[in-house]
Amino acid sequence: MNDRMVHIIGAGPAGLVAAINLARSGYKVVIHEQKKEVGWRFNADFQGIENWTTREDALDVFKTMGVFVNFNCDPYHCTDFYGPNLRPKTVETDRPLFYLIERGGNEWSLDQGLKRQALAEGVEIHWGEKVDTLPSGWVIVGAGPKAADAIAKGMVFQTSHPNYSACFLDNRIAPGGYAYLLVNNHRATFATCLFRNFRDERAYFQRALESLQKVLDIDINEPREFGGFVNFFVKPTAVKQGRALYVGENAGFQDALWGFGLRYAMLSGYLAAVSIRTGLFYDELCEQQLKPAMEASMANRWLFDMMGNWGYRLMLRKMIGEDDIIETLRRHCRLTPIKRALSFIAKKQYRSRLIDKQCMHQDCGCVWCRHCAETLSSQKPNIIQRSPENVG
Ligand SMILES: Cc1cc2nc3c(=O)[nH]c(=O)nc-3n(C[C@H](O)[C@H](O)[C@H](O)COP(=O)(O)OP(=O)(O)OC[C@H]3O[C@@H](n4cnc5c(N)ncnc54)[C@H](O)[C@@H]3O)c2cc1C
16 A cells, blocks of 8 residues: 555545645645535535634634635624524623634635645645545545434525624524524525424524514525535544544534534544554544544533523523633533533434434425435435445
């Protein structure tokens, strides 16, 4: 095997961060991307790089991972939270609560920024190459989600509203999840994230929109609908045959509580590169740097699911009273012995939730089915069969 050559499957954030770091260390890196461009599964929608899980600022962590900011990246210090009663609770923070970034094929999206950095390091990208079996030698598999544990249904639109962010917690509009509004430079993203009842996504989205319009006077121009899904799971290993390292959502690395998977994806890509470069075991690196947060997020998801609307009200009331909300959020993301025990229960509960049994997927246009039609070759998207040699 050529030890200085690495094949990467998927030009998502996980694959691109791995590529940037390996190419910089002198490896020949080839990315195989099934689409003709990066960011195909996104729609110029805004997302947030959360800034509460680490003591270091997220952008400093990016620097450690060998990534610099050459994409739109706006700090947000203030967010309005709405509970089921739609009374706003404003959270203000000294350091940014999150950085707003854009996803998709647009010039200043995160995806394009990472692509530019990879190309500048000499990474070769083979566009339109869908890989179904593992190439020989070192392989990093960053092929994105394999199934849906949560879905988002939303729209991007133009608006004259100034920059703003809001989060809605209410099971009547986002069962087990939340709805969010992000406005930046007269463009906006509004979506509802569902952790169950996928089939009724349209009704939930409609109700979420009604809630938004009750609390905010915002003009919505040129709306374009979008949808997407996220996948989280914890497996004992993210390595196959000692040479194929799984990164990002394809390895289940995703925040089970709220779906903030970007930092997981990028960190796992970085760790895969470190592992190949130094000989350190990838599984061990993940065990130290990713798994504790993953398990805590599983436990938090379980708790969040138990809460219901009364719990959201209580949580918001408590949250707003805190002096330092970032510190509070970070505390909740730590894997304490209680959280470890809860994550054990949660993992058992969520193991079979890779499919949404409520949707029969017959002539169905739900977010989950639309995406599966593109990403999974199986005719029946709720039956995921892959041989051990296969990529996913
Ligand atoms: C609507 C929505 C909103 C989100 N909001 C946030 C947010 O605010 N903050 C946050 O942190 N996270 C958010 N996430 C999650 C975040 O987008 C993902 O966790 C992240 O994109 C995962 O990166 P990845 O590299 O693992 O996979 P992806 O970004 O999915 O990239 C995988 C790549 O692999 C390619 N590929 C797949 N199969 C093959 C194959 N067989 N051969 C070749 N190429 C292949 C795909 O075309 C794709 O380019 C959101 C997700 C969604 C859907």
